Amino acid sequence: MQNEAFEILKDYSNLESFGYLILFLYCMGGGYVAIISAGVLSSLGKLDLSVSIALAIIGNTLGSSLFAIIARAQKKDIMKMFSKHRRKIAYLQIMVKKYDWGLFLISKFLHGVRTFVPLAVGISAYNIIKFLFINFIGAIIWGISLGMLGYYASGIFLEIIKILLQYPYMFPIVFIGIIIAVTFFLYIKKKLKQNTFIHSIHENQ
Known part of the structure; x- marks a missing residue:
């Protein structure tokens, strides 16, 4: 029954098939599903937890940092690309000034926000070096917490899957x-x- 459950997890994440590279690339876009799945697969001995978390942190840090740097260097082009989201970006620029540390850390876990925060930082006059530092700290917290969540909660996930397999x-x-x-x-x-x-x-x- 456990093997059946693992097959379902493997098909869903594709992490065992594609390896650490897909985990790294996925996390550049803030892929919390990838790091949680990597934690689950690590608990099953299919991936190494430390390597998975390290790659997730590096990927997440690079993704957000590059987005902010590119936005800073190409403000006009970026604004044209995201013209439909001007209000959201303008609002986030205000939020960045008020709650920089808190916003940067929380946004790591919020789908739909994590992409626009680095964008707002790049377009604004916010200190880019300060953002890169906070972004790195946020990525560490993000990677460790979600990786450990997947690792230690895997037993619960497997039990749920086994119950569903037993009672279709x-x-x-x-x-x-x-x-x-x-x-x-x-x-x-x-x-x-x-x-x-x-x-x-x-x-x-």
């Missing part, structure tokens, strides 16, 4: 449950945004 009818139930949970979360998030917007209008009147 649970698949649709779990799938429907996930859809309901995500839909409910998005609904609550939308309502909160609407309430915040309405409240801000009343305050400005």
Whole structure:
């Protein structure tokens, strides 16, 4: 049963087939799925945890750093490329000035934000050397925490997979449950945004 579970994990991550190179390249774009999967495979003896975490940290650091440096060197071209996201970038520039350390560290774990933070840094007048240092610290925290999470939580993941393999009818139930949970979360998030917007209008009147 454990071998069956491993086959599912292997097919999902492709890390054992493609090796450390794909892990490194994936993490340059902030691939948290890759480092978590590498942690799981490391617990099964298919990858080395220390090497996986080190490569994830280096890849993540290089990806964010290069993005910020390129944005700093090619501001006009970058702004044209991301013209649809001007408001988001402008907002993040303000956030960078206020919460630099906190924003840089938290953004590592936020999908959809981690790409725009280095971009906002590059376009703004923020000290690029300071960003590179904080970015490196953030990558270390990101890589170690997610790598260890995958490594130590692998037993739980495998148990869930084995249960689903033993009781196939649970698949649709779990799938429907996930859809309901995500839909409910998005609904609550939308309502909160609407309430915040309405409240801000009343305050400005």
